[in-house]
Amino acid sequence: MPTERATLLSAEGVHLGRTATGKKDAIDQVGRALLDIGAVEAGYLAAMHEREASVSTFIGEGVAIPHGTDKSREYVLRTSLVVLQFPDGVDWGEGNQAKLCVGIAANGTEQVGILSSLAMILMDSEKAAQLRDAQDTDTVLGLLHTMDEENDT
Numbered sequence: 001m002p003t004e005r006a007t008l009l010s011a012e013g014v015h016l017g018r019t020a021t022g023k024k025d026a027i028d029q030v031g032r033a034l035l036d037i038g039a040v041e042a043g044y045l046a047a048m049h050e051r052e053a054s055v056s057t058f059i060g061e062g063v064a065i066p067h068g069t070d071k072s073r074e075y076v077l078r079t080s081l082v083v084l085q086f087p088d089g090v091d092w093g094e095g096n097q098a099k100l101c102v103g104i105a106a107n108g109t110e111q112v113g114i115l116s117s118l119a120m121i122l123m124d125s126e127k128a129a130q131l132r133d134a135q136d137t138d139t140v141l142g143l144l145h146t147m148d149e150e151n152d153t
Helices: 023-036 043-054 070-075 110-122 125-132 137-150
Strands: 058-060 080-093 096-105
Touching: 023 043, 023 080, 023 096, 043 070, 058 110, 080 125, 080 137, 096 110, 096 125, 110 125, 110 137, 125 137
Parallel strands: none
Antiparallel strands: 080 096
């Protein structure tokens, strides 16, 4: 489990049982969550929408990974994740429903490792389902804690 050092994901970054009026609202909520934990400056939020406009961040298994553009790294204060669960789903376009959004803020090349670690977890459809249906923060932290270990440099 997380140690004394800063972790990619802490309990304050997990928000279960949320609702959103659509993809834009969901991305706004993810951006505000990153802002609230002190991971980014406000300029990062617009960049998340810019990224989404250029390429969908929906990755399958009911999961989207909203994040900023390469240029927006200047707004990242510390590499972090937030997890927002939308049990009723959010229309992510092209027939995709996102029930889980993992917001990513990364200073540099860490984003590649984070995305790789997240993909490995989500390739296990059972783990992906557990994340989508999590009833408590500890479940989410338990499933994603290996990302801290893999990205600990």
